[in-house]
Amino acid sequence: MKEEEKLGSVKRFGARYGRKTKLKFSKVEYEQRRLHKCPYCSKTAVKRVAVGIWHCRKCNAKFAGKAYSVSKKVLAKEVEEVAEEPETVKEEAEEQVLEEA
Ligand SMILES: [Zn+2]
Structure with a gap:
């Protein structure tokens, strides 16, 4: 899928609000409509x-x-896929291990 197609209804925002935010929002809005x-x-x-x-x-x-x-599941899963940076979670986990040792 091309970036432009993914945006869909979010094109109305033009260049404003940032790419990630708009991608997430477009998923929610698509589901809603x-x-x-x-x-x-x-x-x-x-x-x-x-x-x-x-x-x-x-x-x-x-x-x-x-x-x-x-229903609950569909949307939560889709939004999670767009959500980013699992690295932050990893770093936190490592810190916890150090504290325990
Ligand atoms: Zn019916």
Whole structure:
């Protein structure tokens, strides 16, 4: 995927706010806007009405979910992939070992 394609809706911000921030935000916003699978009728026809409120166009079910996604897992995983620098975590772990010894 080209960088430009990844940005998608975030292009509206132009050159502002920084690349990493916008990449993370674009993932969240994509998840928020896309059609989700309905937990009741299993059709992919669920849209977000408001924060945490989801509505299925197929079976007309209105229910509570996460703020930007119907379920927890999908979004958390995707955002983690964009998140950076595992090195910081490594350094902290090493320091802890030294303190124990
Ligand atoms: Zn449904």
